[in-house]
Structure formats: structure tokens, C-alpha cells
Amino acid sequence: MLKRPVYTTPLLLILCLLGSGRVMAQYKIKGTVYDSTRNYPIELVSVISSNGNGTITNADGHYEITVGEKDSIWFSYLNKPTVKFPVLKIQNTFAFDISLNVNVPILKEVRIRQRNYKQDSIANREEYARVFNYEKPGLHAVRPSYGQAAGFDLEQIIDAFNFKKIRSMRSFQRRLVEQEQDKFVEHRFSKGLVRRLSGLTEPAIDSFMTLYRPAYIFVL
Numbered sequence: 001m002l003k004r005p006v007y008t009t010p011l012l013l014i015l016c017l018l019g020s021g022r023v024m025a026q027y028k029i030k031g032t033v034y035d036s037t038r039n040y041p042i043e044l045v046s047v048i049s050s051n052g053n054g055t056i057t058n059a060d061g062h063y064e065i066t067v068g069e070k071d072s073i074w075f076s077y078l079n080k081p082t083v084k085f086p087v088l089k090i091q092n093t094f095a096f097d098i099s100l101n102v103n104v105p106i107l108k109e110v111r112i113r114q115r116n117y118k119q120d121s122i123a124n125r126e127e128y129a130r131v132f133n134y135e136k137p138g139l140h141a142v143r144p145s146y147g148q149a150a151g152f153d154l155e156q157i158i159d160a161f162n163f164k165k166i167r168s169m170r171s172f173q174r175r176l177v178e179q180e181q182d183k184f185v186e187h188r189f190s191k192g193l194v195r196r197l198s199g200l201t202e203p204a205i206d207s208f209m210t211l212y213r214p215a216y217i218f219v220l
Contacts, residue, residue, distance in 0.1 A: 026066060026067070026068060026069075027068070027087055028065070030093070031062070031095055032057075032097045033063065033075060033077075033099075034097065035100060036100065041062075042061050043059050044056050045063070045077045046127060046128065047063045048076065049072070050071045050073070051068055051164070052165035052169045053067065054131060055172075067087050069087055070087070072084040072085060073085050077100055079126065079127060120183070121180065131172050132173065182216075185214065185215075185219055188219040
């Protein structure tokens with residue numbers, strides 16, 4: 001079995017080599033995700049790029065993601081990912097619409113079921129486990145073979161200094177945490193609860209919900 005080579009090249013040289021490559025063109029890909037009939041847009045579909053960027057579709061099934069020319073994107077819904085789509089093969093980056101193999105009865109069942117915050121939170125954590133559990137790559141010394149000096153794995157070095165990917169993953173991670181906290185606040189500070197306690201109705205209750213919405217730390 002072939003052993004992965006150990007590199008002892010100074011990190012400064014590696015960084016210079018990484019920084020000398022040409023800057024890849026950036027693209028914004030937009031589109032809508034539909035069900036298998038292409039009649040119903042799907043909300044909360046993960047849209048992920050190989051560069052580490054990620055987003056989710058909104059209530060209208062729309063998404064927008066920034067990628068590089070050598071990247072690929074794919075979609076994931078209910079823990080079922082699609083194939084990867086190379087950016088350079090996407091003909092219309094402003095309307096890259098796709099349909100997922102999800103039928104209408106399932107979507108209707110999902111939309112009308114009683115909301116359960118705990119189940120939704122667990123499902124969200126499972127769906128985005130790779131992002132929630134992301135940690136900045138580090139360097140670990142590779143045990144050398146007999147007669148070789150200790151060093152670092154080249155892939156570890158590249159990952160550790162791929163600052164753009166690290167920033168993208170951190171940003172996506174923060175956005176998911178913020179969304180999770182917002183949903184928890186909505187769960188605790190619900191319109192139904194406020195209506196029962198205050199007797200307010202629309203539009204007064206809408207103004208009250210906006211004006212007195214508590215911060216996440218106060219509803220823990």
C-alpha cells in the first residue's frame with residue numbers, strides 16, 4: 001500500500017505558492033427549487049458549494065449562492081443530496097431552477113402538520129451536522145517512515161491556510177446558529193401566548209410582537 005508522502009517544505013514557501021495562483025472568477029448562482037411536479041416551491045433546501053459556501057431556500061423556494069468557476073454545487077433536502085453540478089456547465093446562472101424527487105402529498109403533509117420545535121430543531125441539526133460541527137483545520141505532525149524527517153501533510157497545510165473556505169464555513173455556521181436562536185425565540189414568545197395573556201388582536205398584536213420581541217438570552 002502506497003504511503004502518503006511527508007513534506008518538510010517551510011510553510012512560508014507553501015503560502016507563497018498558494019498565493020501565486022490566479023484569482024478565480026466569481027459567480028452568483030440564483031434559482032428556485034421545486035417538487036417533482038415543478039408546481040410547488042420547496043423551502044429549507046440546503047444549497048452547498050464545494051468551496052464551503054452554503055445557503056437555504058426561502059419560503060418561495062428561491063436561493064442565491066456565490067461560487068468560483070471551478071466549484072460545484074449540490075442540493076440536499078431531508079438528508080437526501082443531489083448530484084453535484086459543476087459551475088462551468090451551468091448555462092444560466094441567473095435562473096438555475098431544479099426539481100427534487102419529492103411528491104406533492106408529502107409536501108402537503110409537511111406543511112399542514114402541527115409544528116414541533118424540538119423535532120424541527122433536531123432535524124435541522126442532523127441536516128446541517130457538517131456545518132454545525134465544523135472546526136478550523138489544524139496542523140498535526142505526521143509520523144515519518146524510517147529514515148525520513150517529521151513533517152506535515154500537504155493536504156493539511158492547504159486546508160489550514162484556505163482562509164476563504166474557512167471564512168465561508170464560519171459565516172454559514174453563524175447564520176445557522178442565528179436562525180436556530182430566532183426560531184427558539186419564536187417558539188417561546190409566540191403570538192398565541194401573547195394573545196392569550198394580553199387579549200390583543202391584529203394589527204396591535206403584530207406591533208407588540210415586533211416592539212417587545214426578547215433577545216435569545218432572555219428566553220433561555
